Amino acid sequence: MKIARLPLATLETSVVPSRARRKPKSYWALRIGIGILAFYIAVALLSLVWTPYDPLTPGIGDGYDAPSLAFPLGTDRLGADMLSRLMAGARYDLGISLTAVAIALTVGTTIGTFAGYYGGKVDIAILRGVEIFQAFPGLLFAMLVVQAVGAGITNVILVLSFVGIPDYLRLARAEIHAKRHWQYAEAARMVGNPPWRVAFRHLLPNSVGPVLAFTSINAAFSALVTASLGFLGLGLGPNTPEWGSMIARGQDGVMTGQWWVSFFPGLAIMGLTGSFYLLGDALSDITDPRRRQ
C-alpha cells in the first residue's frame, strides 16, 4: 500500500518559538555558575599541595596586618595568613556541603520515589514522620545534634544531610505521585517494565528539573549552615580554617577597622552560595527537553 509522503515532510519544520528567547539566559547563568564553582574547586585542590603560608600556623605576620604584597588578603588577629586560610577553607566548606547534599539527594529521592509510586499506608506514615521532623528549624536541629553527638567533619556532614533528606523526599514523592498514572507510565508498564523501572527509569527522570533546582537551593543552604556552625564554634575544631569560624575570629576587628579578616571569608561564602543558585536555575532550564536544542 502506498503511504502519502507529502504531509510527513512538511511536519519537520515546527519550531518552538520560546526556545530562542530562553536559551541565552540559561547559558549565561550556567557559565557563570560553573565558572565560579570550578574556581572554588580548583582553589580547594590547589590548597592541598600549595598555599602561600601554612594556614594553621599563627604568628607569620604581626596580627591584623592590612592587605599588602606579602599578605595579599592581610593576616588575622593571630597573625595567620588570610589567603592561605581562605584557600584551605574552600576544602572544608565545599567538601562538607557537597557531600551532605549528595547524601541527602540520593537517600531522600530514593525513599520519596518509593513512597510516591506505591502510595498507601507506608507513604502516609513516611510523610507524617517527615512533617513532624520538619517542624524543627533546620539550623536549630543541626546545632542541637552537633552539640549532642560531638564535633567532627563526619558528624557535621551526616547532620546536614539528615536535615536535607525530608525536602528531597517530599519533592520526589509529590512529583512521582502526580505522574505515576500519566500515560507514558502506563505505556512503560504496558511493554513489560517492572514497577521499580517505571518509577526510577521512566518517572524520576521527568522530575530531574525540580529536583536539581531544589538541589541548588539545598547546596546553598548547606554551605550557609556549615558556615553558621563554624561561626558559632560548633562542629569543627577552633583552629580549622573554615570560613564561618574565620568570620567569627575577625568580628572584633570589624569595629576597629580591620575589615579584611571577616570580609574575605564572607565574600567567599557569598560567591559559593551565589554560584549554587545560578547553577540550579540554569540546570532546571536545561534539563527540560522542550528547551533543549
Add this chain to the structure above:
Amino acid sequence: MSGVLLEVENYSGAFWSPTNELVPVLHQVSYRLKTGAMTAVVGETGSGKSLVALSIFGIQPAAFVCTSGRILYRDTDLLGIDEKEMRSLRGAEISMVFQDARAALNPVFTVGRQLADVYQLQHGGGRSAAMAKAIEALRQVSIPEPERRARQYPHEFSGGMAQRAMIAMAALTCRPSLLILDEPTTGLDVTIQSDIMELIVELSRQRGLTTCLITHDLGVVAEICDEVVVMNAGRVVETGTTEAIFTAPTETYTRRLLAASQLLEAAA
C-alpha cells in the same frame, strides 16, 4: 483464522462510587478475538469498550472491581494470574497502542532511546544493537529519515509521527501475538488517519497479528475489519462479521449507530 486467541467471558465489573457503593458498569461482556483476524470493538463514549481492553492488561483504574467473568488468553485466565506473570505477557504476547501517542511517549528521552530500551527489555542485547533495531523499526513504519528522527524528543514529533513511533514500539519492537489499538487515530488529521490505518493493516497482515481495534469510526471498521463487536452502556449488543453487521444488523442500537454515521446507505 479458526482458533480463538482471546476470549472475554461474562465479564462484569463495577466502580466504587465516592459514597462507597458499587456502581455496575460492565454487564456480562463476552466476545472473542479470532487468531489472525482484525476485530473492531465499536460503541459510543462510555460504553465500556476501553475498560474491557484495559482489563485485558490488568491496568484497570483502581476504583474498578471485577465482579464476575474470565478473560482467557490461550487458555490462561488473565484475571487470575499474578503481577509477575502478567508482566511477562505484556509486550511479549500482548501490546497496546494508546490514543494519544505523544502523551504515551516519555518526554525526557529521545524516541530512538525509548524504542531501544523496550527492545533491550524484551530481547536483551547491547545498546548499539538495540538502537539499530529501533531505527529499523522506525523505518518500517515509514518515518522519513529514521536516523535523525531517532535522536529527537517526543515533543518534536507531530501526532501522526508519534503514533507511527508508538506502533513501531508496540508491534515491531515488542513482538506480540495480540495488538490492541485504543482509538489510535482519534485526534489526528483525516489524511493522517487513513495513513495510520493503512500502516496498521499492513503490519498486522505481514506479521499475522491478531488485532483488536477500539474505535468509534465506523468508516474505518467497514473498510478494514473482519469482525465487529458492538457495545453500548456496558453490554455487548451484537457481534458478527463486518459484512453481517453492516448489511444486516439485527439490533436496533446497531442500526441507529450505523444510521448516525451515515454508513448504512453506503454499505447496503
